[in-house]
Amino acid sequence: MGKQALGFDFGTSNCTVSIFDSDKGVVETLPISNYSESKKRSLANQSLFPSKVGLNDDFEYVFGDETKKCERDFVWDNSKRLLEHNTPIYRGGVHKKPIWVAIGIMAGIFKELKNLSVKTSSPMVITVPANSYSTQRSLTRLAAESFSFNVDQLVSEPCAAALGCYEYIDKLKHILIVDVGGGTTDIALIENDFGTLKEIAIEGLKRFGGINIDQKMYEKYKVDFELSTDSEKLLFRDLLEDVKIELSSKKKSKLIYKDQVVEITRESVEKLIKKDIESLDKTIDKVLKKGKVEIKNIEAVLPIGGSSNIPAIREHLKKKFKSRLINLDFDESITAVAKGAGIASAINAKIIKDLNFKQCLEHSVGLRIWSGTKENKIFKPMLEKGSVFPASAVQTFIADTDESIVALYESTSGKLISNDTKLIIEKRIKTGVMHVDVELTYDDDGKIDIKTYNINRGEWGKLGDLGDSSKDSQSYIKNLRSKSREQGMNLRIDSINYIDSQLNQKKLKEWSNEFLGKYKKYKKVSEKVKSIFSKEVKDEFISVNNEDLSNVVVEISSEAEFGSTNDAFMYAEGVLKRTLRIVFSIAGYEKKGHFKSIHDLLSECDVVYKTRQKLLPEQPLDDIRWLIKVLQRSRYLTNLGHINTDELRSDLDSLRTILNKYSHGVRSSFFSEVFNDSLDEYDSLIESNILDEVYKESKYSAQDVVLISSNIASLISSLINTKVYIGTDRDNLIKMLESMYTLVQTYKE
Ligand SMILES: Nc1ncnc2c1ncn2[C@@H]1O[C@H](COP(=O)(O)OP(=O)(O)OP(=O)(O)O)[C@@H](O)[C@H]1O
Numbered sequence: 039m040g041k042q043a044l045g046f047d048f049g050t051s052n053c054t055v056s057i058f059d060s061d062k063g064v065v066e067t068l069p070i071s072n073y074s075e076s077k078k079r080s081l082a083n084q085s086l087f088p089s090k091v092g093l094n095d096d097f098e099y100v101f102g103d104e105t106k107k108c109e110r111d112f113v114w115d116n117s118k119r120l121l122e123h124n125t126p127i128y129r130g131g132v133h134k135k136p137i138w139v140a141i142g143i144m145a146g147i148f149k150e151l152k153n154l155s156v157k158t159s160s161p162m163v164i165t166v167p168a169n170s171y172s173t174q175r176s177l178t179r180l181a182a183e184s185f186s187f188n189v190d191q192l193v194s195e196p197c198a199a200a201l202g203c204y205e206y207i208d209k210l211k212h213i214l215i216v217d218v219g220g221g222t223t224d225i226a227l228i229e230n231d232f233g234t235l236k237e238i239a240i241e242g243l244k245r246f247g248g249i250n251i252d253q254k255m256y257e258k259y260k261v262d263f264e265l266s267t268d269s270e271k272l273l274f275r276d277l278l279e280d281v282k283i284e285l286s287s288k289k290k291s292k293l294i295y296k297d298q299v300v301e302i303t304r305e306s307v308e309k310l311i312k313k314d315i316e317s318l319d320k321t322i323d324k325v326l327k328k329g330k331v332e333i334k335n336i337e338a339v340l341p342i343g344g345s346s347n348i349p350a351i352r353e354h355l356k357k358k359f360k361s362r363l364i365n366l367d368f369d370e371s372i373t374a375v376a377k378g379a380g381i382a383s384a385i386n387a388k389i390i391k392d393l394n395f396k397q398c399l400e401h402s403v404g405l406r407i408w409s410g411t412k413e414n415k416i417f418k419p420m421l422e423k424g425s426v427f428p429a430s431a432v433q434t435f436i437a438d439t440d441e442s443i444v445a446l447y448e449s450t451s452g453k454l455i456s457n458d459t460k461l462i463i464e465k466r467i468k469t470g471v472m473h474v475d476v477e478l479t480y481d482d483d484g485k486i487d488i489k490t491y492n493i494n495r496g497e498w499g500k501l502g503d504l505g506d507s508s509k510d511s512q513s514y515i516k517n518l519r520s521k522s523r524e525q526g527m528n529l530r531i532d533s534i535n536y537i538d539s540q541l542n543q544k545k546l547k548e549w550s551n552e553f554l555g556k557y558k559k560y561k562k563v564s565e566k567v568k569s570i571f572s573k574e575v576k577d578e579f580i581s582v583n584n585e586d587l588s589n590v591v592v593e594i595s596s597e598a599e600f601g602s603t604n605d606a607f608m609y610a611e612g613v614l615k616r617t618l619r620i621v622f623s624i625a626g627y628e629k630k631g632h633f634k635s636i637h638d639l640l641s642e643c644d645v646v647y648k649t650r651q652k653l654l655p656e657q658p659l660d661d662i663r664w665l666i667k668v669l670q671r672s673r674y675l676t677n678l679g680h681i682n683t684d685e686l687r688s689d690l691d692s693l694r695t696i697l698n699k700y701s702h703g704v705r706s707s708f709f710s711e712v713f714n715d716s717l718d719e720y721d722s723l724i725e726s727n728i729l730d731e732v733y734k735e736s737k738y739s740a741q742d743v744v745l746i747s748s749n750i751a752s753l754i755s756s757l758i759n760t761k762v763y764i765g766t767d768r769d770n771l772i773k774m775l776e777s778m779y780t781l782v783q784t785y786k787e
C-alpha cells in the first residue's frame with residue numbers, strides 16, 4: 039500500500055474529508071455522509087457530513103444527520119465560529135464549550151473513517167478560516183488531536199480551495215477565491231508562481247454566510263408563525279434553509295410548517311441579501327487593492343462553498359469578472375477546500391513534489407509591555423499582516439521594575455489600535471532591572487512561540503547603546519542570548535492553559551472517549567432500571583415502587599463509571615424540562631396565551647418578577663429558565679389544582695429549594711439584560727466573557743446531580759401516582775423516571 043495523506047475541511051455546516059493515495063496519484067473525497075435521505079446523501083459523492091452532534095432520548099450521543107432523531111434543542115450545531123472567542127453554545131438549558139461540540143463532531147467523522155478502514159494516523163491537514171485568530175486555530179487542532187488525528191498543519195481555507203481547483207488555474211497567475219460557506223465568507227487573492235501558490239491578500243466577511251441568510255429569512259418569516267420554544271425556532275430555521283437551497287434551482291418554493299404554508303420566491307430572498315452582496319463587492323475591491331492587482335489582471339475567479347451557488351452571487355461575479363468566472367458545479371464548489379487540504383497534506387508528506395503553497399499571516403501581531411516605563415505601554419508591532427509563514431521577530435525592552443507584564447495582541451484589521459485587537463496572551467515575567475528580548479515565532483500553522491531572554495544590564499552596559507549594530511556587539515549579544523536562553527521564559531501560545539484554564543488534555547480525552555461511547559456510564563444502570571419498569575408498565579394503574587428502585591441504586595452504584603457531572607446535570611435539566619412540559623400541558627397550559635395569564639398572575643403577586651418580566655424570553659414552554667421560574671411560583675397556579683395533593687406539594691417544595699439554589703446562584707446571570715434571546719447575537723465578545731464566568735461557576739458536584747435528580751425523580755413518581763397521567767403521558771413520565779434513577783445511581787457515592 040502506498041503512502042496516504044488526509045485533508046479535513048472542518049466546516050460550519052458540513053465536514054468533508056479527502057485522501058491522497060500515492061498509488062492512485064489523485065485526491066478523492068471519502069464517502070462519510072450519513073444523511074438518511076438518499077437525495078441529500080448522494081450530494082458531492084456522499085462526502086458531506088453535517089457538523090452536528092446531539093443527544094438522543096436514550097442519552098446516547100449521535101452525530102451528523104442522525105441528530106434528526108434528537109429533540110432539536112439537544113442538537114449542537116453551528117459551533118465553528120464560536121471557537122473564535124471560545125464562546126459557549128446554549129442548548130437544552132446548558133452552555134457547552136465550542137471545543138466540546140467540535141470534539142463531538144469529530145467523533146462522528148472518526149467513526150465514519152474507521153468504518154471505511156481509513157488509517158486515521160496518516161498525516162492530516164485541517165483547514166481553518168483565513169482570518170481566524172490563534173484561539174480558533176489552537177482549539178481546532180486540540181479537538182482533532184484528542185482523537186489522535188495526526189495533525190500535520192492547519193491551512194487556510196482559500197489556500198486549500200486554490201490547491202483543490204489546481205486543474206483550472208495551472209497556467210494562470212492571479213486567481214481570486216470567493217468562498218461563501220455556512221458561517222463566513224473569505225475572499226483571497228492567490229498568486230500562482232509556477233506551481234507555488236501564495237496568498238497575497240485575504241479579507242473575511244464574518245457576518246455573511248449561509249447561516250446569516252437563514253437568520254435573515256427567519257427574522258422575516260417568523261412573524262407569520264407561532265414559534266414559542268427554542269426547539270420550534272431551531273426547527274423552523276432548518277426548514278427555511280431547505281427552502282433557501284431549493285431557491286437556487288427554482289424561482290419559487292413553499293415553506294410548510296405544521297398546518298401553515300407560505301410561498302417564498304427567489305426574488306424575496308435576493309432582496310434580503312442585496313446589501314450583503316454589496317459588501318461582498320466592496321471586500322473584493324479591497325482585496326484587489328491590497329494585493330495591488332487590477333481587476334483586469336485577475337485571470338480566474340473560483341466560486342467556493344455551498345452559498346456561492348446562490349444565483350444572485352454567481353450573477354454578480356459574472357458581471358464583474360465576465361468569462362473569468364469559472365463556473366464550478368455544486369460538487370466542485372463544496373469539496374474544493376477538502377480536496378485542497380488533501381493535496382496540501384500530500385505536498386507536506388512529499389507525495390506531491392511539483393506543487394507548493396505559502397500562507398500569509400492574517401492579522402498583525404503586536405506587543406505591549408508594562409514595566410514601569412510609560413513608553414512601554416504602547417503597542418510595538420512585531421509581525422505585519424501579510425507576512426509569509428513562518429515569521430519571526432524580536433523586540434527588546436528595558437525593564438525597570440522587578441516584574442513586567444508581556445502581552446501579545448492580534449488584529450485582523452492590521453491596526454493595533456483598533457477595536458478588533460484581541461489579546462492572545464498576557465504573562466507576568468520576572469525581569470529585574472535588565473534588558474529583555476521578546477522573540478516571537480509564528481510558525482506554519484499559526485502556532486506562536488515566544489521566548490524572552492533576560493540580559494543583565496551590567497553585561498549590556500559593556501555594549502553601549504541599544505542600537506549598536508557593530509559586528510562585535512551583535513555576536514556578543516547573540517552569545518548572551520544563547521547563554522540566557524535557559525533562564526528565559528518559554529511560552530507556547532498554543533498551549534492549552536493559555537487558551538482556557540478550564541481545559542486540560544485529560545478532559546479533552548475524556549470527552550472524546552465519552553463521544554465514542556467508551557464510558558457506558560448510563561447504559562449499564564439504565565438497562566437494570568428498565569427491567570424493573572417493564573414489569574410496572576404492564577399495569578397502567580400500579581404505582582411505581584420506590585423501594586425496588588432504591589435497591590438497584592445500592593446494588594449497582596459501585597460499578598458505575600463517572601463522566602463529567604456537568605453532562606449529568608444537563609440530562610437532569612433536560613428531563614425536568616420534559617416533565618414540566620407534560621405537567622403543564624395536562625394542566626391546560628400549552629399555548630402562549632395561557633402562559634401570558636401565568637405571567638400576569640405572577641406579576642400581580644411579585645414585584646421582583648414584574649420588573650424582570652420584560653427581560654425574560656417570550657414564555658417559551660421549552661425554556662428551562664422560565665419554567666423554573668414558574669415552578670418556583672407554582673403555589674399561585676390554581677389550574678394545577680387537580681394534581682395539587684399534599685404529597686406533590688411537598689415534592690414541589692423540595693424541588694423548589696434546589697431550583698432556587700441554581701436560579702439565584704449561577705442562573706441569575708441568565709436573567710440579566712444580556713440574554714434576551716440565546717439564539718441571537720451569541721457571538722459577541724462581551725457575552726463570551728460573561729458566559730465564561732458563568733461557566734466557571736457552573737461546576738456541579740456529583741452530590742448536586744444526585745440531589746436534583748432524586749428530587750425530579752420523586753416529583754415524577756408523585757405525578758405518576760396521581761393517575762392523572764395515562765397512556766403516552768404515563769409512558770413518557772416512566773421513561774423520564776428511568777433516566778433520573780439512572781443518574782441518581784451513577785452519581786451516588
Ligand atoms: N444550492 C445551494 N444554494 C444556496 N445555499 C446552499 C446551497 N447548498 C448549500 N448551501 C448553503 O451552504 C452552506 C454550507 O456550505 P459549505 O459546506 O461550503 O459551508 P461550510 O464549509 O460548512 O462553512 P464555512 O466554510 O463557513 O465554515 C449552508 O449554509 C447551506 O445552507
Ligand SMILES: [Mg+2]
Nearest residue numbers: 049219343375
Ligand atoms: Mg467551508
